[in-house]
Amino acid sequence: MPKELRKRGKKKKPEPEWQPPVQEPVHEPPPKETPSWIVSAPKPEDQEDVNPEAPFGYVEVDVKAYFRTVDIQIRDWQNTTADATGDEDSDPNEERRMFFVAALTEMGGKEKQLATDPDCSLILERMSYSMDDFVRRVFVDSLIGSYDVLVKHRFASHVCQTLFTVAAQTVSREHRSTLTLAPETRAFYQRFPESSDKGELRTLTQLIIDVCEELLPVFPSLVMNPFASHVIRALLLLLSPNLATSQETAQHTMRSKKSAAWKAKQGPLKSVFNDSQGSGADAVDHAPPEVFTHAACKFVEALRSALGDNETRALAADKVASPTLQMLLAVEADQQMTEDPDSLMDRVLVGLVSASREPPASAPVQSDYLNTLLRDPTSSHLLETIVSRCPAPAFSILWATYFKNNLPRIASHPVANFVLAKAAQLREACAELHNVWPKQSRTGVLRAAIDRAAALKACGSEIIEAVLSAFRIESAEERTLLVPCMLRLQTLPEYTAAKSDEPKVQGAVLLQSLLRLPEPHNQLVSDSLNSLSPEDILNIAHHAISSRVLDALLDSPTVPLKAKRQFVLSFLGRYHLLVDDRIGSRVGDRCWAFCDTYLKEKIARSLIPHESFLAASFYGKFFARNLNLYLLQRRPDEWRTMQTERSRPAESTAVAVSAPPAPAENKKGKRKREGGDEIDALFGAALGKKVRKAALVEPAPAKAQPEPKAKSLPSPASEDAGLADVLGAIRAAPEGSGKAHGKRKGR
Known part of the structure; x- marks a missing residue:
């Protein structure tokens, strides 16, 4: 065999097979022992698997579909009025009541599930306006025991808020003992036999007290809840109706801006009936029961005991809790609880109420917290309530510490000027702001000073000087240009330089406030109006904003009659130009009525x-x-x-109108007593009048020979007068008894 050829170089070693890496054991530190004093709270058995979106379960599909049809029908009825015409014996609201009773039957036992459903909650709100007093009591009673959960729910909270809003009507009628109950509703609830497990239905007044007792333990947490805070405000408004009359709290009793905009898209929410059953026709302005007053005081005391001083002050800057705290301060002031030790107002004012009861040793030091409230967009509303509700001694200290000698800076601040408008002491404010008025670009403080002077009928000269100083008007000749300068919110040099600006709402409001000043201080505006050229006064009358000033001139009780007559005569010869306009025609009607x-x-x-x-x-x-x-x-x-x-x-017309017409049943009974047919009586009355007119022409019959029965004309009011008898009498009448037009025809 040939020898194997070998190449020089290092011999490659075979690669080892892959093996998974060996993991080293990780030594975890031993768990720390739980201290013996920490014990986990046991979870309630009934809340183990609770869904926060549906805490009482979901609504069945067929039930939800049914209530959608109910919503469509009620929407249709709320957009239209019930047809009041028809038979006298028929009730135009009968069909609606029967439909409403069927919906109440389906709602029975499912109130909590429907209230927490996203679709059905609005349907319950819509139905609440059409409920009579008995049904409202049943509805409120069916939710007892679950209000602490419902008021914190996203959708059920709005149902509770609407329910407390419409409950004021029922409470008012309970106070006057004029409760309403529809006949169909009474028949519906009488079908169920009374059992021993169901007690007597309480009045709505007592039910509201039970709701307050249920919410009292969790009240401090509800104040800061974004869903429950609106419900608490509606409940406080129900307990203290006089809160709605105060301007500083009326704007916070409604829903949030987002919720109100969404609710406006759902159409009108009102009763579907034309009568007073749940329609809100009764006045809600009633004196609240004494138990309501005690319940409102308990809410104030619950917040005092649950929160400390710093926690109470923290609520003022919270966007959710601040409006509710504002209403609680108003309740505290109405019930004269402000001067109590450790009151809510004393906490917010950092002890100024307590300091006012002590001898004045030294002036209190300014608090950074109150300075923050003064300039914060959220808490400034709370401070407006405080300055209008706090006791007089505490307000004097508050004014001297935080407002006095600081008015120029406060009046120019975009937020603090609103608080100053509520708290301004008239004479001191005019004296301190005398040299600052021309530099102010905000009219809120000036308008508040004018309104305060009109209400007190004092400091008129100081107000006129402030107005002239604000618009840089000095001489008597320049005073004639006050109206055009104020309408455009321009000083006199700015107005003479450029006259192209349109009238502004703030300027028109200032002029209307000046016209309410006592005489002769309001003469400044009337003289300026009468000195304007005819073209300028027509332009003012034809503008939607400036024309309100002319209306205020004619309506103000303090403007002398001579000035009003002079103003009306200033349009003489140009009234045809005045009324040839949409706005000017309304001014012309005002002048004509005066x-x-x-x-x-x-x-x-x-x-x-x-x-x-x-x-x-x-x-x-x-x-x-x-x-x-x-x-x-x-x-x-x-x-x-x-x-x-x-x-x-x-x-005389008022007396005639006040007399009520005869009732329909009397007329109906009268027709039955007469015993004649209605159609025969109608035609017989009409034809009988014509025959009687013709009978006056024929000569009177002789006394010895009485007139035959065939020629006698029946009376329209006769009981036996029929259509056949009247026609027979006309045929039997002599020729000369007719009208004499035929004789002139031959001529």
């Missing part, structure tokens, strides 16, 4: 040459209807009498 008969005649005679112009104007023709120029030119005395009667309060 005038007496003398001024109306002057206006009407000035418009006689422009009668054709008014007739051709789209808006002027409506104003021309009140003039009645044709009657003025032909019979002026009659025209004056007519205008005087129109302007005079119609006392």
Whole structure:
């Protein structure tokens, strides 16, 4: 065999086979022993597998489909009104009540599941407005024991809020003992026999107290819950109805902006019935029961005991809790609990209420917390409530510590100026801001000062000086340009430099506030209006914003009558141009309604040459209807009498209208007593009147010879008058008893 040839070089070693890496054992540290004092709370058996989205279970598919049809039907009825016409014995709401009772039957036992369902919760809200008092009591009672879960649910919280809102009507009627219960609803609930396990149904007043007792232990956590806070506000408003009258709390009783925008897309929410059953026709402005007042006080005391000083102050800056704390402060002030030791207002004011009860040793030091409240967009609303509700001694300390000598900076701040508008002491504010008014670009403080002076009827001269200083008007000649400067929110140099700006709402509001000042301080605005050129005054009257100033001039009770007459006469000769506009026609109607008969005649005679112009104007023709120029030119005395009667309060008409018509059942009973057919009576009455008119022409019969029965004409009100008898009487009437038109035909 040939010898094998070998190559030089290193011999390659065979690669070893792959083997998985060997993992070294990891030595974990031994678990730490749990301290003996830490014990895990046992989980309740009924809450082991609770779904937070559906804590009471899901609604069945067929039930949800049924309530969708209910929602469609109720939407249709809420967009339209019930047909009140028809038979006298039929009820136009009968069909709707029967449909509503069927929906209530299906809802029985499923209230909690429906309230937590995303689709059915809104249907329950829609049905709540149409429930009568008894059904509302049943509905509220069916949810007792679960309100602590429902108010924190995303969808059920809105159901509870709507339920507390409409409950005010039922509570008011319970207070007056005028509860309502539909006949079909009464029959529906009477079908179920009373059993020993079901007690007596409580009144809605007692049910609301039970709800408050159920929510009281978890109330501090509900204040900070994003879903429950709105429900708490609705409940507080039910317990204290006078909170709705205060401007600082009325805006926080509604839903959030996002929720309100979504609810507006769902159509109107109102009762589907035309009667007063659950329609909200009863006034809600009622004195709350005494138990409601105690319940509201318990909520305030629960928050006091559960939270400390710093925790209470932290609520002021929270976007969810701040509006609720604002209402609780208002409740505390209404019940005169503000001066109690450790009150909520004393905590928020960092002890100023307690300091006001002590002898004044030294001025308190400013707190950074209150300075933050003053300039924070969220908590500034709370401070507005505080300055309007706190006791007078505490407010004096608050004003001297945080506002005095700082008004220029506060008035120019975009947030703090709103608080200053609520808290401003009029005379001190005018004196301190005298040299600062021209530099202010915000009108809130100035408007608040004007309104305060109008309400107190004081400091009018200081307010006029502040207004003139703000718009840099000095001489008497420059005062005539006050109205155009204020309408455009421009100083006098800015207005004379450029006149192209449109009127602004804030300027028109300032002028309206000035017109409510007592005389002679409001004369500044009326003199400026009367000194304007005819073109400028027409431009003001034709603008949607500036025309409100003219309305305020005519409506203000403090403006003298002479100034109003002078303003009305300023349009004389140009009324046809004034009313030839959508906005100007409304101003013309205001002027016409103000005038007496003398001024109306002057206006009407000035418009006689422009009668054709008014007739051709789209808006002027409506104003021309009140003039009645044709009657003025032909019979002026009659025209004056007519205008005087129109302007005079119609006392006789009011008496005539107040007399109610005869009830329908009396008329129906009267027809039954007469015993005649309705159609025969109708035609007999009509034909009988014509025959009686003709019978007046024939001579009266002799006394000795009574008139034959065939020639006698039946009376329309006769009980035996029929259609055949009337026709027979017409045929038997003599020829001369007819109308005399035939004699003129031969001539």
